[in-house]
Amino acid sequence: MRTEPQPSIAVVGPGAIGTTVAAALHEVGRTPLLCGRTARSQLTLHDGDRLITVPGPVWTDPARTDRHGIDRPCDLVFLAVKATQVEAAAPWLAALSGPDTVVCVLQNGVEQLAQVAPHCPRGQFLPAVVWFPAQAQADGSVRLRGEARLSLPDGPAARVVAQALHGSRCAVDLAADFQALAWRKLLQNAVAGLMVLARRRAGMFGRDDIAALALAYLQEGLAVARAEGAALGDEVPQAILAWFQAAPADMGTSILTDREAGRPLEWDIRNGVVARRARAHGLSTPISDVLVPLLAAASDGPG
Ligand SMILES: NC(=O)C1=CN([C@@H]2O[C@H](COP(=O)(O)OP(=O)(O)OC[C@H]3O[C@@H](n4cnc5c(N)ncnc54)[C@H](OP(=O)(O)O)[C@@H]3O)[C@@H](O)[C@H]2O)C=CC1
Numbered sequence: 558m559r560t561e562p563q564p565s566i567a568v569v570g571p572g573a574i575g576t577t578v579a580a581a582l583h584e585v586g587r588t589p590l591l592c593g594r595t596a597r598s599q600l601t602l603h604d605g606d607r608l609i610t611v612p613g614p615v616w617t618d619p620a621r622t623d624r625h626g627i628d629r630p631c632d633l634v635f636l637a638v639k640a641t642q643v644e645a646a647a648p649w650l651a652a653l654s655g656p657d658t659v660v661c662v663l664q665n666g667v668e669q670l671a672q673v674a675p676h677c678p679r680g681q682f683l684p685a686v687v688w689f690p691a692q693a694q695a696d697g698s699v700r701l702r703g704e705a706r707l708s709l710p711d712g713p714a715a716r717v718v719a720q721a722l723h724g725s726r727c728a729v730d731l732a733a734d735f736q737a738l739a740w741r742k743l744l745q746n747a748v749a750g751l752m753v754l755a756r757r758r759a760g761m762f763g764r765d766d767i768a769a770l771a772l773a774y775l776q777e778g779l780a781v782a783r784a785e786g787a788a789l790g791d792e793v794p795q796a797i798l799a800w801f802q803a804a805p806a807d808m809g810t811s812i813l814t815d816r817e818a819g820r821p822l823e824w825d826i827r828n829g830v831v832a833r834r835a836r837a838h839g840l841s842t843p844i845s846d847v848l849v850p851l852l853a854a855a856s857d858g859p860g
């Protein structure tokens with residue numbers, strides 16, 4: 558019997574999201590090359606009671622692809638560094654990508670392509686909506702806190718990703734209206750920024766005053782999303798708030814993890830973007846006008 562050759566796959570940025578995707582691929586026999594910043598011998602994912610170990614190493618030097626067993630571009634690269642880390646990770650994209658390589662950007666926001674493409678001369682770029690929460694633990698392992706699921710804009714590049722993750726614990730939806738999904742997820746991320754300013758986890762959305770603020774901020778974002786052409790219904794703000802209220806009280810968000818670790822924050826792609834896009838449409842954003850400078854200062858200082 559003839560077996561199909563396996564695609565060559567790399568994960569750049571084996572953190573919370575990168576580890577989840579690497580574990581999903583490994584479980585179905587498509588173990589990716591791991592490319593990171595911190596050397597590790599393996600990755601570990603906790604999904605409920607299940608523990609999945611992805612064999613490493615995590616390579617850390619993009620100039621030494623000869624050591625990694627790569628003699629040609631990969632078929633598929635998952636980029637899962639933070640938006641603030643794309644420039645530093647660009648040498649990995651240059652080392653792993655050829656013109657036919659699909660580069661699937663596992664990042665929040667609605668500007669992934671504009672952010673990443675200038676840093677990589679080759680490849681077919683594909684944004685993804687990453688729906689699931691995952692949290693890095695103190696020992697470097699990752700805890701998955703939801704059903705792993707990605708949405709991608711339907712097309713040939715998305716089908717390469719869907720094929721690679723076929724049969725794995727990470728579901729892939731091919732979306733006809735990706736823009737609406739991306740903006741819906743952006744609104745979820747924008748409101749999660751309130752957790753950074755309060756330094757509290759999802760339980761804080763149980764407060765009436767925070768719920769009212771969150772709804773008003775989500776309404777502000779919804780107007781911008783619609784002006785950008787995203788077809789989102791009136792129910793979206795309440796549905797997003799209800800999602801946070803139903804989440805475990807100790808569920809965080811990746812931007813809060815960065816705040817707690819004193820790292821730069823993705824404030825611009827998650828919150829700043831709402832105000833930036835609003836200006837282009839002549840919309841006012843009184844809530845963003847207060848939140849965004851505070852998030853920017855929390856991220857970048859000075860002081
Ligand atoms: N975590 C979540 O629940 C969700 C996150 N997202 C989005 O996914 C993206 C990734 O987030 P997340 O996984 O949480 O982030 P993490 O910080 O957990 O992971 C980022 C990884 O990239 C590595 N890295 C940093 N710089 C480089 C570099 N120059 N070269 C190679 N690797 C590098 C980091 O290494 P090191 O270990 O050294 O820091 C880390 O392993 C973000 O855009 C986030 O907004 C989307 C949905 C949910």
Ligand SMILES: CC(C)(CO)C(=O)C(=O)O
Nearest residue numbers: 688689690746749810811
């Ligand atoms: C938790 C979740 C899914 C929503 O804010 C997320 O996207 C993140 O942590 O960055």
